Amino acid sequence: MRILVVDDSATMRRIIIKALNTTGFNDITEAEDGEDALTKLEGIDLLLTDWNMPVMDGLSMVKEIRRNASFANLPIMMITSQAAKKEVIEALKNGVNDYIVKPFTPATLVEKVQALSAK
Numbered sequence: 001m002r003i004l005v006v007d008d009s010a011t012m013r014r015i016i017i018k019a020l021n022t023t024g025f026n027d028i029t030e031a032e033d034g035e036d037a038l039t040k041l042e043g044i045d046l047l048l049t050d051w052n053m054p055v056m057d058g059l060s061m062v063k064e065i066r067r068n069a070s071f072a073n074l075p076i077m078m079i080t081s082q083a084a085k086k087e088v089i090e091a092l093k094n095g096v097n098d099y100i101v102k103p104f105t106p107a108t109l110v111e112k113v114q115a116l117s118a119k
């Protein structure tokens with residue numbers, strides 16, 4: 001199970017990775033923005049991404065990924081402070097499979113990752 005964690009905040013990446021590590025997810029790659037992430041998709045089984053990032057934001061990245069048939073079924077979860085209903089709907093409409101609003105508990109994160117990775 002290879003997971004790509006995309007967030008412009010190194011601290012947030014560390015928090016997410018720590019939560020994943022304690023549950024046995026150890027094969028993790030990091031990217032600091034959408035553009036960086038697009039170069040690291042090969043072999044990834046699950047993508048966790050922030051929304052607001054410089055260079056390329058999470059939603060633009062998701063749209064880019066879903067345009068590519070090879071990544072049409074890659075599970076994607078958005079982890080963001082964009083909590084408005086309108087934004088959640090927009091993300092889901094563009095191919096995000098699940099959604100977590102910051103701040104989140106490690107337990108919530110792990111529960112959602114396990115649900116997504118079981119599909």
Ligand SMILES: [Mg+2]
Nearest residue numbers: 008050052053
């Ligand atoms: Mg951010």
